[in-house]
Amino acid sequence: MPSVVIERRVEWPDTDAAGHYHHSTVVRWVEAAEAVLLRRLGLAQLFGSTPRVHFEADYRARLWFGQLVRTELSVTKVGTASLHYAFTVRGDDSEVAATGRMSIAHSAARATGATPWPEDVREVLTKAGPQTPERLL
Numbered sequence: 001m002p003s004v005v006i007e008r009r010v011e012w013p014d015t016d017a018a019g020h021y022h023h024s025t026v027v028r029w030v031e032a033a034e035a036v037l038l039r040r041l042g043l044a045q046l047f048g049s050t051p052r053v054h055f056e057a058d059y060r061a062r063l064w065f066g067q068l069v070r071t072e073l074s075v076t077k078v079g080t081a082s083l084h085y086a087f088t089v090r091g092d093d094s095e096v097a098a099t100g101r102m103s104i105a106h107s108a109a110r111a112t113g114a115t116p117w118p119e120d121v122r123e124v125l126t127k128a129g130p131q132t133p134e135r136l137l
Contacts, residue, residue, distance in 0.1 A: 001074060001075040001076065001125075001126070001128075001129075002037060002075045002128040002130070002131065003037070003072065003073060003074035003129075004037040004040060004131040004132075004133065005071065005072045005134070006032060006071050006134040007068060007133070007134065007135050007136040010065050010069060014028075014065075015064075015065050019065065020062035021062070021064075021069075023059060026057050026089055026098045027057075030087050030089075030100075033072070034073060034085065036134050041125070041128050042124065043125075046121070048109075049108055050083070050107070051104065051107055053104060054101070054102065055102045055103075056100050057098050057099070057100035059097070059098050060097055060098060060099065061091065061095050061096065061097040062097070063091050068092035068136065069089060071088070071089050071090075072088045072089075073085055073087045074086050075125060076101070078117070078122060078125045081105055081106045082103055082104065082105050082106070082114070083103070083105075086099075087102065
C-alpha cells in the first residue's frame, strides 16, 4: 500500500502556552503528508473531492519549538468510495509523539454524497508502494 514520510519543524505558531506543539498541528502535518503522497502518486486531481469523515489521534509525547518532526502516513484500506490512513508522528529522537488514523470519502465534483473511486485511481491506491521521503534541506 502507498505510504510516505515527510519532515517538518515545530514552528512557533505550532506551539501553545506550555511551549510544546498544539494538538491541532498534527492534523496539519498529516494533511501535508497526504498532499505529498497524492502528488507523488499522480493523483493531485483528487484535491477538493476527498472530504474527511473521521480523524482520531493519540498524543504520546511532547514536541518542542524548533524540533524536527517526521510524519509517516500509510494507506491501510481502500473501500468502494473511502480511503483509510494510519499515521505516526515522531520527534527527531524517534520517540512516537502521536499516532492515529484518518478516513476520507471520494465525492466527485458536484456530487451530493460519496461516489466510487475511478478504476485508475483505485489501481494506484491499491498497488503503489512506499514513496520517497520528503526531507528538510
